[in-house]
Every structure is written in C-alpha cells, then in structure tokens.
Amino acid sequence: MSGGSSTRSLAGGIGVVVFLAAYLVMLGMGLHRTILLAPLALGLAALVCALKPMVEVEKQSALYFAIGILAFMIFFLHETYEFKGKERNFPLIIGYAGIVLSLLDIASVTETVAGRFVTRFFGATLDPSEIKPREVRRELLVFGVMVLGVIGIWLFGFLIASPIFVFLWMLLGGGKSVKLSLYVGLGTFVFVYLLFEQILSYELYRGEVTTWIMDMIWE
Amino acid sequence: MIEVMGGLLNALGTASLHFLNFGSLSWLVAGTCCGLLFGAIPGLGGTTALALLIPLTFGMDKSDAIMLMGGSMAATSTGGSVSAILLNTPGIAPNAATTFDGFPLAQQGRAGEAIGAGATASALGGLIGVFTLILVIPIAKEIVLLFSPPEFFLLALFGLCAIAVSTGTRLLQALIAAIFGFICGFVGFDLVSGVVRYSYGVEALWDGIKLVPALIGLFAISQMIDLAVQGGTIASHAAEFKIQRISAGIRAVFANWSTMLVGSGIGTFIGAVPGVGGTVAAFLSYSTQVQRDGNPDVPYGRGNIKGVIAPESANNAKDGGSLIPTLAFGIPGSAETAVFLGAMVLHGLEPGPRLLFDHEDVVFTLVLSLTIACVVATLIVLALAKPMAYLTYVDAHILAPTVTVVALVGAYALQGEFGDVVVAMAFAVIGYLMIRYQYPRITFTIALVLADITERSFFQAMGISDDSWAIFVTRDVSLILISLIVISLLIPSFRVWLRKRSASKRGAS
Numbered sequence: 001m002s003g004g005s006s007t008r009s010l011a012g013g014i015g016v017v018v019f020l021a022a023y024l025v026m027l028g029m030g031l032h033r034t035i036l037l038a039p040l041a042l043g044l045a046a047l048v049c050a051l052k053p054m055v056e057v058e059k060q061s062a063l064y065f066a067i068g069i070l071a072f073m074i075f076f077l078h079e080t081y082e083f084k085g086k087e088r089n090f091p092l093i094i095g096y097a098g099i100v101l102s103l104l105d106i107a108s109v110t111e112t113v114a115g116r117f118v119t120r121f122f123g124a125t126l127d128p129s130e131i132k133p134r135e136v137r138r139e140l141l142v143f144g145v146m147v148l149g150v151i152g153i154w155l156f157g158f159l160i161a162s163p164i165f166v167f168l169w170m171l172l173g174g175g176k177s178v179k180l181s182l183y184v185g186l187g188t189f190v191f192v193y194l195l196f197e198q199i200l201s202y203e204l205y206r207g208e209v210t211t212w213i214m215d216m217i218w219e
Numbered sequence: 220m221i222e223v224m225g226g227l228l229n230a231l232g233t234a235s236l237h238f239l240n241f242g243s244l245s246w247l248v249a250g251t252c253c254g255l256l257f258g259a260i261p262g263l264g265g266t267t268a269l270a271l272l273i274p275l276t277f278g279m280d281k282s283d284a285i286m287l288m289g290g291s292m293a294a295t296s297t298g299g300s301v302s303a304i305l306l307n308t309p310g311i312a313p314n315a316a317t318t319f320d321g322f323p324l325a326q327q328g329r330a331g332e333a334i335g336a337g338a339t340a341s342a343l344g345g346l347i348g349v350f351t352l353i354l355v356i357p358i359a360k361e362i363v364l365l366f367s368p369p370e371f372f373l374l375a376l377f378g379l380c381a382i383a384v385s386t387g388t389r390l391l392q393a394l395i396a397a398i399f400g401f402i403c404g405f406v407g408f409d410l411v412s413g414v415v416r417y418s419y420g421v422e423a424l425w426d427g428i429k430l431v432p433a434l435i436g437l438f439a440i441s442q443m444i445d446l447a448v449q450g451g452t453i454a455s456h457a458a459e460f461k462i463q464r465i466s467a468g469i470r471a472v473f474a475n476w477s478t479m480l481v482g483s484g485i486g487t488f489i490g491a492v493p494g495v496g497g498t499v500a501a502f503l504s505y506s507t508q509v510q511r512d513g514n515p516d517v518p519y520g521r522g523n524i525k526g527v528i529a530p531e532s533a534n535n536a537k538d539g540g541s542l543i544p545t546l547a548f549g550i551p552g553s554a555e556t557a558v559f560l561g562a563m564v565l566h567g568l569e570p571g572p573r574l575l576f577d578h579e580d581v582v583f584t585l586v587l588s589l590t591i592a593c594v595v596a597t598l599i600v601l602a603l604a605k606p607m608a609y610l611t612y613v614d615a616h617i618l619a620p621t622v623t624v625v626a627l628v629g630a631y632a633l634q635g636e637f638g639d640v641v642v643a644m645a646f647a648v649i650g651y652l653m654i655r656y657q658y659p660r661i662t663f664t665i666a667l668v669l670a671d672i673t674e675r676s677f678f679q680a681m682g683i684s685d686d687s688w689a690i691f692v693t694r695d696v697s698l699i700l701i702s703l704i705v706i707s708l709l710i711p712s713f714r715v716w717l718r719k720r721s722a723s724k725r726g727a728s
Contacts, residue, residue: 061656062656065652065656069395069399072399073398076402079417083414083416085412086411086412086678087409087411087412087414087416089677089678089681090405090673090674090677090678091402091405091416094398094401094402094405095402097398098395098398098399098402101391101394101395101398102395104391105391105392105395108391118391120712120715121711121712121715122390122391122711122712135448138448138450139448142444142447142448143444143648146440146444146623146644146647147644149623149624149627150627150640150641150644153627153640154637154640158624158627158628158631162624162628165620165623165624166620166621166624169616169619169620170616170617170620173447173616174614174615174616174617175616176614176616176617180617184617184620184621187621188620188621188624188625191625192624192625192628195275196628196632201278202277202278202632202635203635204628204631204632205631205635205637205640
C-alpha cells in the first residue's frame with residue numbers, strides 16, 4: 001500500500017469509529033430511529049474509503065457488493081428493533097449472525113492478515129479469473145430493457161406487450177433481422193395465448209391503458 | 220411388518236391408478252420432455268425447468284402436478300448427458316464427469332454408443348434410486364417420530380450448513396445467502412406472534428414473499444439476464460457427429476453391470492445427504508470406477524465406455540436418494556428439490572413427517588413418476604439425441620426474451636396479481652447479482668423455504684423448555700445434530716489444512 005493509500009485507509013478507519021460513536025450517542029439520546037440511519041450510512045461510506053486501498057482492483061466491485069450486504073444487514077437489524085418480544089427474537093439472532101458473516105465476507109476480499117485468515121478458515125477464495133467478464137453498460141442495458149418490459153406489461157398487458165418486448169429486444173438488443181424478430185415475437189404471442197388463455201383458462205393481465213380503452217369502448 | 224407392507228401396497232395401488240389415466244400420463248410425458256430439454260441446454264438446468272413449470276400446475280389436480288414436476292426432475296440429468304457427450308458441454312453440473320469419456324467417444328465416431336450407454340445407465344440408476352426410496356419410506360416414518368421441535372430446528376440448520384459446505388470455496392457467501400433467505404422468509408404475517416413484519420404497509424407483502432414468483436425470478440429470469448449480458452450461443456462449437464450404434468451402448472451397460480450398480484449405490488447414498496448433490500455423486504462414482512479398474516483396456520479420459528456408465532448411473536440414482544430428506548423431514552437436498560418443495564406447498568402438501576402419514580399416495584405417485592420418467596426420458600433421448608443437441612445453438616437474444624416473457628406470465632398466473640410480476644423481477648435482479656458475485660442461490664432458496672418451519676420449531680423448542688437454551692444440548696439427537704453442524708462448518712478449514720500438509724510433504728520430498 002502506498003503512502004497516500006494508507007492515509008486514506010487511516011482517515012476512513014477514523015471515520016468509521018467516529019460515526020459508530022455518533023450512532024451510539026444518538027441511540028442513547030433516544031432520537032428517532034430514522035435519524036439514526038444517517039451516521040450508519042456515513043460510517044459505511046467511511047468503511048469503503050478505509051478498505052478500498054486494501055483490495056485488488058479486480059475485486060473492488062465485490063467489495064462494494066459485500067459492503068452493500070452489510071448495509072442491508074444493519075438496516076434489517078435496525079428495523080427488527082421496532083418489534084417487541086417474540087416477534088423479534090429469531091430475526092435478531094439471524095440479523096446479528098448476518099452482520100458477523102458480512103464483516104467476515106468483507107475481510108475476505110481484502111489483502112490483509114484478517115482477510116487471509118478468513119480466506120483460509122472458510123476457504124472463501126474469490127479468484128478474479130473466475131469472475132466472467134461482464135460489461136456494466138450491457139448489464140444496465142439488459143436491466144433497462146427488462147424494466148421497460150415490465151412497465152409495458154403494466155400499461156398494455158401481456159398479450160400486447162409480450163410480442164412487442166420480444167420483437168424489440170431481438171431487433172435492437174440482439175441485432176436480429178426484422179423478419180426473424182417478427183416471427184419469434186408472434187410465436188411467443190401464440191404460445192402464451194394458447195397455453196395460458198385457451199388451454200389453462202387463465203385470464204391474463206390486460207394492462208391499465210388497455211383496460212381503460214376497453215372500458216371507454218364498452219361505455 | 221405385515222401391516223406396514225399392507226399399507227405400503229395400498230398406497231402404491233392408489234398411486235398406480237393415476238397412471239392408468241391418459242391425461243395424467245400426458246402430463247408426465249410433458250414434464251419429462253421439458254426436463255430433457257432444459258437439461259440438455261447448458262445454463263438452464265432442472266431448477267429453471269421446475270420454476271417455469273410451477274405456474275402451469277395451479278389449476279391441476281395435485282397428483283397431475285406431482286407427475287409433471289416429477290417427470291421433469293427425473294429427466295434433467297438424462298438430457299444433460301446428451302450435450303455432455305456431443306458438445307463437451309455438460310447440460311447441468313452433474314453431467315460434467317460424463318464429458319471425460321463421453322466426448323472422446325463422440326470424437327471417435329462412437330457418439331451413438333456413448334449416448335446409448337449414458338441413457339441406459341441413467342434409467343437403471345434412476346430405477347435403483349427410486350426402489351431404494353420405496354424401501355426407506357417405512358423406516359423413515361419410524362425415524363421422524365424421534366424428532367421434536369429442537370431437533371427440527373437443528374436439522375434445518377444442519378441442512379443449510381451441509382449445503383453451504385458443498386458449495387466448495389464459497390462457504391461464507393453461502394451462509395450469507397442463507398441469512399438473506401431467512402430475512403426474506405420473515406416478511407409478512409408471523410404465525411407465532413400474529414404480527415405483520417417488514418411489509419412497510421405494502422398489502423401484497425402481508426402474506427409474505429410468495430415462493431413461486433421469487434423462485435421464477437431467482438432462477439429462470441436471472442439466468443436469462445446472465446445469458447443476455449454475456450451474449451452469443453450456449454454451446455461454442457458445432458456437433459457434427461454421427462449418431463449410430465446406440466444398441467451397442469445399451470449392451471455395454473449390461474456387460475458392465477457392476478460399474479452401474481456401484482455407481483447407483485454411490486448416487487443413492489450421496490443423494491440422501493442434504494446438499495452434497497449430483498455433481499459430487501457423479502465425480503465420486505467416476506473416480507471410484509477409475510480406482511476399481513486398475514488395468515483398463517482403454518485408458519480413462521480417452522473414450523472408455525465405463526467412464527460414461529459410472530457417472531450417469533450415479534447422477535440419476537441421486538434423485539431417489541435426495542427425496543428421502545425432502546419428503547421425510549421437509550429439508551430439501553438441493554435447489555431443485557427446494558423448488559419442488561415450493562410446488563408441493565402450493566398444492567397444500569406440507570412436506571415433512573406428516574406427509575408420509577397423511578399423503579402416502581402422493582409420495583408414491585412421485586415415486587412412480589420418477590420411475591416411469593426415467594424410462595420415458597431414456598427412450599426419448601435414444602430417439603431424439605441429435606435435434607436436442609442443436610437447441611444449444613439458439614442465440615441468447617432469442618432465448619432470453621422469450622423465456623423471460625413466459626416466466627413473467629407464469630409469475631402472474633399464480634394469483635392474478637401484478638405485484639407478483641414485480642416480485643419476480645426484483646428477485647431476478649437479486650439472482651443475477653448472486654450469480655455475478657458468486658453467492659450460491661441454493662442456500663438462499665432453501666432458507667427461504669425453511670424460514671417458517673425453522674422459526675416455528677425454535678419457538679416451540681423455547682416454549683417447551685421455558686426459554687432455556689439447554690434444550691438444544693441436552694437431548695441425544697440434538698447433540699448429534701449440533702456435532703454434525705460443527706463438523707460440517709470445520710470441513711473447509713480441514714481441507715485447507717490437508718492441502719497444506721500434503722504440499723509441505725511434497726516440498727520436503
């Protein structure tokens with residue numbers, strides 16, 4: 001680790017301690033639980049700063065993911081304290097176990113003595129070469145298409161949105177020909193319609209816009 | 220004993236009646252075809268097939284549903300052997316050992332022989348596994364009576380730990396995934412306290428996270444996202460092999476019956492241990508065969524037909540074995556059986572001890588489904604090996620949108636609520652992130668399925684003991700289970716220690 005990196009780690013480490021202390025003080029003062037989330041969020045941000053220099057570049061996204069999991073576990077535990085008695089006993093056990101495991105997971109990503117120990121004990125190796133290369137841009141594109149597909153289904157229903165979704169994905173996302181995209185889109189429509197509506201007699205979701213239009217026509 | 224056998228035969232007779240009905244039999248064949256198809260396409264697998272099939276079973280009679288799903292479960296690994304032999308690409312992980320000798324045989328122009336041997340060994344192995352299940356069911360009934368809430372609680376934890384350990388180098392991440400599965404399982408109405416938890420006022424979450432949309436998202440859609448992100452086709456090179464001399468392969472299995480028997484035995488035993496699964500069974504069977512056969516005619520790895528028979532008989536035999544803990548204790552032995560458990564719950568069949576007593580006919584319907592599906596799958600593979608292999612060349616951008624649409628329709632069809640589509644998409648993203656960062660989805664799924672029974676057992680145990688934790692360490696069966704949990708968690712470090720020791724020995728010599 002270079003001099004600059006160790007300074008960043010040190011500052012981050014101090015930040016973690018400060019924000020954790022602030023959380024405990026605020027908890028003691030009996031402040032509202034939502035406000036308590038602020039020092040926790042800042043503490044996690046400081047943790048990222050502290051650990052980033054200790055992690056290989058290829059593993060940094062794994063570190064962010066592991067810290068994300070820790071944040072989720074803390075949030076879960078925070079929410080669990082809203083409940084009383086029996087309803088929170090088992091979730092508390094699970095929540096605390098989750099935090100311990102998340103911390104170990106974070107340690108396992110770092111190039112530190114603790115990290116090496118955890119890796120040895122749990123055999124928790126994350127070989128960067130085993131992570132298949134994935135373009136973030138491509139991932140966002142696929143997620144975006146999926147979300148648009150769901151919105152399309154919500155607005156226009158399965159029978160209208162499904163063939164359009166398949167057609168557009170193949171044409172724009174997969175670079176397929178118009179003819180092939182059209183055939184597969186129509187094939188999907190026929191399959192969904194025959195199997196679900198005709199054979200299994202389910203009434204598929206019609207969509208908000210389609211239902212509104214149909215209501216207008218009927219009136 | 221006579222009474223037990225009488226009850227067994229009675230249940231077997233009731234279950235057999237379903238198979239005389241043409242409609243029910245058609246569902247079995249449909250499930251078998253689906254399992255073969257998804258097994259043959261690398262990256263999809265049996266869990267995806269089951270997740271997609273669940274919505275189709277909503278309106279069905281529970282026996283038909285069990286036949287559809289059972290057929291699919293039994294046929295997956297047989298389908299996977301085809302792509303393993305023809306393309307050197309295992310359809311599912313347990314078929315990986317088949318590639319060692321299956322693909323060299325195909326390269327030598329003996330693909331038909333390898334497929335014949337693989338399919339026949341799969342069928343016979345599957346039958347042996349199922350017959351073992353039939354023999355074990357009466358004994359399992361006696362064993363489950365020894366279990367009470369503390370033992371069920373610990374058994375659930377042991378099942379999870381064993382499965383987490385089986386993920387190899389990702390134990391820590393598997394345990395985190397299990398914790399996450401439990402947390403998702405806490406959402407909604409709590410049967411113990413009667414309080415709605417973690418639903419944030421969203422009415423759709425009051426009943427908890429519905430298992431089927433969650434599983435559809437976690438396995439089917441997330442796999443499609445992964446496929447779409449990576450692009451291309453599933454298989455990388457064309458299969459230009461002649462499919463002939465299939466009968467020679469069938470004869471080879473009978474000529475090497477001891478290989479098949481040993482493989483089936485290993486598969487059944489390994490299958491019964493939660494989490495160890497078909498991959499371990501197949502590889503263990505293969506390595507045992509290599510050790511047993513000291514001086515082979517054809518070296519292993521260069522096209523020895525016994526190298527196909529051993530793993531294929533083991534990975535189909537494990538299906539029967541893995542249903543032993545699933546049916547008797549409600550502890551799924553694999554991701555596939557976890558999804559299957561979800562389907563059973565959907566049809567009002569609570570897995571666990573009561574199932575063996577109250578729904579024996581359903582258990583035997585499943586047993587017979589697995590038996591018939593093994594044979595049907597083999598016949599279909601023998602007839603349609605080559606066209607099946609071509610499925611692996613379907614482009615990701617054709618497969619992903621079409622499967623996603625069918626999966627979303629399936630998620631919606633569960634209860635006709637659009638919220639389920641959103642749940643499926645949310646779990647698809649979670650599933651994809653778990654694939655990307657190598658957090659095993661299997662422990663997440665099993666914890667999600669087991670969250671309810673685990674929490675209930677925990678409270679019942681604490682209730683029995685007046686809130687004393689001692690109840691978990693003062694009973695014989697509990698102590699055995701705690702020891703097993705500790706041992707299972709120490710296995711990875713023991714492995715590391717063994718590796719270090721052998722490395723230092725090698726260094727010294």
